Amino acid sequence: MSSGLITSRRNRRTPYTDRVETLGVSGYSIVNHTLLPKSFQRTLEEDYWHLKEHVQLWDVGCQRQVELRGPDASRLAQWMTPRDLRTMQVGQCYYAPLTDEYAGLLNDPVLIKRACDWYWFSIADSDVLLWAKGLALGMKFDVQVSEPDVWPLAVQGPRAEDLVASVLGDRIRRIRYFEFCECAFSGRDLVVARSGYSKQDGFEIYLDDSTLGSALWDALWQAGAGMQIAPGCPNLIERIEGGLLSYGNEMTRQNNPLEINLDRFCHLDGEVDYIGRTALETIASNGPSQRMRGVLIGGPPCPPCGKPWPVTVGETQVGQITSATWSPSFKENVALSLIQKDYWTAGTQVTVQLPAGDKVKGTVVTLPFDTPNSAVVSGIS
Amino acid sequence: MSSGLITSRRNRRTPYTDRVETLGVSGYSIVNHTLLPKSFQRTLEEDYWHLKEHVQLWDVGCQRQVELRGPDASRLAQWMTPRDLRTMQVGQCYYAPLTDEYAGLLNDPVLIKRACDWYWFSIADSDVLLWAKGLALGMKFDVQVSEPDVWPLAVQGPRAEDLVASVLGDRIRRIRYFEFCECAFSGRDLVVARSGYSKQDGFEIYLDDSTLGSALWDALWQAGAGMQIAPGCPNLIERIEGGLLSYGNEMTRQNNPLEINLDRFCHLDGEVDYIGRTALETIASNGPSQRMRGVLIGGPPCPPCGKPWPVTVGETQVGQITSATWSPSFKENVALSLIQKDYWTAGTQVTVQLPAGDKVKGTVVTLPFDTPNSAVVSGIS
Numbered sequence: 001m002s003s004g005l006i007t008s009r010r011n012r013r014t015p016y017t018d019r020v021e022t023l024g025v026s027g028y029s030i031v032n033h034t035l036l037p038k039s040f041q042r043t044l045e046e047d048y049w050h051l052k053e054h055v056q057l058w059d060v061g062c063q064r065q066v067e068l069r070g071p072d073a074s075r076l077a078q079w080m081t082p083r084d085l086r087t088m089q090v091g092q093c094y095y096a097p098l099t100d101e102y103a104g105l106l107n108d109p110v111l112i113k114r115a116c117d118w119y120w121f122s123i124a125d126s127d128v129l130l131w132a133k134g135l136a137l138g139m140k141f142d143v144q145v146s147e148p149d150v151w152p153l154a155v156q157g158p159r160a161e162d163l164v165a166s167v168l169g170d171r172i173r174r175i176r177y178f179e180f181c182e183c184a185f186s187g188r189d190l191v192v193a194r195s196g197y198s199k200q201d202g203f204e205i206y207l208d209d210s211t212l213g214s215a216l217w218d219a220l221w222q223a224g225a226g227m228q229i230a231p232g233c234p235n236l237i238e239r240i241e242g243g244l245l246s247y248g249n250e251m252t253r254q255n256n257p258l259e260i261n262l263d264r265f266c267h268l269d270g271e272v273d274y275i276g277r278t279a280l281e282t283i284a285s286n287g288p289s290q291r292m293r294g295v296l297i298g299g300p301p302c303p304p305c306g307k308p309w310p311v312t313v314g315e316t317q318v319g320q321i322t323s324a325t326w327s328p329s330f331k332e333n334v335a336l337s338l339i340q341k342d343y344w345t346a347g348t349q350v351t352v353q354l355p356a357g358d359k360v361k362g363t364v365v366t367l368p369f370d371t372p373n374s375a376v377v378s379g380i381s
Numbered sequence: 382m383s384s385g386l387i388t389s390r391r392n393r394r395t396p397y398t399d400r401v402e403t404l405g406v407s408g409y410s411i412v413n414h415t416l417l418p419k420s421f422q423r424t425l426e427e428d429y430w431h432l433k434e435h436v437q438l439w440d441v442g443c444q445r446q447v448e449l450r451g452p453d454a455s456r457l458a459q460w461m462t463p464r465d466l467r468t469m470q471v472g473q474c475y476y477a478p479l480t481d482e483y484a485g486l487l488n489d490p491v492l493i494k495r496a497c498d499w500y501w502f503s504i505a506d507s508d509v510l511l512w513a514k515g516l517a518l519g520m521k522f523d524v525q526v527s528e529p530d531v532w533p534l535a536v537q538g539p540r541a542e543d544l545v546a547s548v549l550g551d552r553i554r555r556i557r558y559f560e561f562c563e564c565a566f567s568g569r570d571l572v573v574a575r576s577g578y579s580k581q582d583g584f585e586i587y588l589d590d591s592t593l594g595s596a597l598w599d600a601l602w603q604a605g606a607g608m609q610i611a612p613g614c615p616n617l618i619e620r621i622e623g624g625l626l627s628y629g630n631e632m633t634r635q636n637n638p639l640e641i642n643l644d645r646f647c648h649l650d651g652e653v654d655y656i657g658r659t660a661l662e663t664i665a666s667n668g669p670s671q672r673m674r675g676v677l678i679g680g681p682p683c684p685p686c687g688k689p690w691p692v693t694v695g696e697t698q699v700g701q702i703t704s705a706t707w708s709p710s711f712k713e714n715v716a717l718s719l720i721q722k723d724y725w726t727a728g729t730q731v732t733v734q735l736p737a738g739d740k741v742k743g744t745v746v747t748l749p750f751d752t753p754n755s756a757v758v759s760g761i762s
Contacts, residue, residue, distance in 0.1 A: 138519015248391025
């Protein structure tokens with residue numbers, strides 16, 4: 001669904017907003033009080049094919065960083081996530097869900113370890129800054145919690161490596177998935193991570209000086225002239241096909257990590273203490289009551305999913321679709337839904353109630369749609 | 382500025398969204414991950430005159446409530462705000478800025494005291510829920526912190542009292558400014574406060590059951606049939622003329638309460654302890670280095686202020702305009718800006734640099750524009 005967005009300073013611009021405006025951005029979302037460009041005068045499907053075949057620059061400055069720095073930085077980071085951080089090395093990025101005392105998800109950031117006493121949470125859409133500040137203050141931890149002047153720019157698509165290498169040097173080719181190195185740009189040493197909210201490979205460049213936004217954008221843009229480079233954004237089709245979840249859409253504070261298949265990021269029955277551990281261990285021992293699944297929906301291309309669509313079996317509601325789209329690859333609608341325990345087996349036949357009231361048949365499948373049983377990663381959308 | 386807004390479940394609907402869609406909402410903003418209707422196919426000026434002459438229903442469900450409940454609720458509430466809460470009574474609403482340890486503003490909510498151990502912060506645009514939860518957890522306070530199923534609906538304009546009385550009874554006429562009483566509606570006892578983000582009088586009805594959203598809207602809408610009732614929203618012209626500030630626009634975490642003229646809401650050199658007290662007392666003893674002021678800008682109607690406009694005297698930047706509009710009442714542009722100490726005296730002549738690059742003359746004035754030296758109140762916009 002789209003409507004007008006009335007902006008003000010409260011919905012912050014990024015260092016790249018001038019450039020995306022020049023390139024004809026036609027729609028935004030708001031993430032972390034910041035503009036996220038979401039469309040550029042191409043259809044969703046045109047953008048999908050472009051992302052899978054070429055290379056795109058994404059203004060994901062809305063992925064704000066929450067910096068923990070000081071003697072208690074490691075202690076606070078570990079207390080905030082069920083993920084075991086004990087063996088995390090400097091140079092690694094960890095997908096690290098954050099839970100409250102009930103094991104409800106507060107965010108699902110990527111944690112970046114810059115030094116032994118220096119971390120960034122690269123966050124989805126909630127004010128983790130206030131959470132971390134509140135915890136640190138309440139616990140009297142010796143740590144500085146801040147939002148630094150750091151603005152990720154994502155380069156995504158099969159040509160991303162060539163493009164970034166041409167600007168930042170060939171050493172970026174050796175960066176492994178979810179690792180980073182520091183690369184010189186205009187007098188700064190920028191964190192460059194192999195990561196991003198697509199399955200098409202790519203990098204996220206953590207620009208740490210907002211005055212260099214246009215310079216970084218322009219350097220990449222010019223280097224991409226022969227690669228059909230285009231401005232882009234997280235693509236709904238590509239992310240649903242790939243089983244990439246979105247905080248606020250597929251999961252909220254009402255959900256725990258296990259029901260959205262994050263088991264392998266949760267340290268259970270071990271020695272690591274974190275907020276929500278007791279609650280999460282109880283959920284684990286009982287087993288979650290619902291799980292995130294894919295749903296293939298029959299019929300013609302479905303409309304956008306602006307509010308959840310009930311999923312039923314007979315008279316029983318067994319879930320709700322939170323994201324859905326027509327897949328040009330599958331020639332079918334693909335959707336994401338939490339599905340109750342007795343119905344989450346792949347192959348279960350369900351009914352989906354579309355917003356106009358019509359009911360269509362659906363089939364429960366495992367995620368991601370393309371390569372069953374592989375990991376589900378998450379991010380913004 | 383307006384552009385397309387691409388919505389998803391992450392940008393939450395309110396119990397009133399169905400109704401505002403039916404009534405032709407044409408633009409939204411996002412506040413607290415929630416839709417705030419911002420335009421209804423009338424011009425800003427048409428909406429301004431309507432608000433000043435008739436009555437409007439505003440979907441301000443985005444003013445989420447952060448509930449503190451339990452033995453330590455008072456203790457936590459007081460720790461979060463510089464305002465002295467010791468004499469606050471059940472039934473009162475307090476404008477209560479929230480500060481961090483540096484006295485930086487985290488939000489400027491209205492605090493509602495429902496019982497001795499039960500408070501709601503009715504918040505502007507930041508996740509106070511996470512701040513309060515983090516503090517409570519860190520301090521091991523005995524308090525439940527939650528976001529209840531409560532969705533304010535504002536009735537604003539000179540006919541607001543007549544309209545609300547016709548639906549909820551004549552006792553609402555006796556509610557004083559920033560006080561509330563409970564009124565029966567459809568089996569619920571709703572908090573009804575005389576408050577709202579305009580200077581035209583009105584009420585905020587705190588619906589505590591989202592399934593009754595359409596029923597409440599319809600009851601008020603039908604009762605307003607003879608009053609030229611219309612859907613509305615915080616009006617930029619009216620709020621700037623009235624000196625109503627907006628968190629995220631006029632103030633951020635980088636600002637302290639004194640520089641935005643909230644002195645009378647700050648308990649200094651007293652017995653009450655709160656987060657940021659030491660920092661705030663230091664600022665108070667040195668005096669703030671800048672203050673919020675109005676600026677009258679010459680020339681033709683200015684464009685919307687999507688990014689701050691520099692305010693200069695000679696070669697020196699002395700402030701930045703964060704909100705601005707043409708005032709049909711003043712026949713001049715009215716704007717809000719923090720202005721540095723040596724330049725904040727009313728009558729100071731300044732230069733304002735508009736986004737297209739042209740420079741226009743401006744005059745510093747005290748707030749609000751219409752009645753100098755009266756209080757500045759704040760809210761969302």
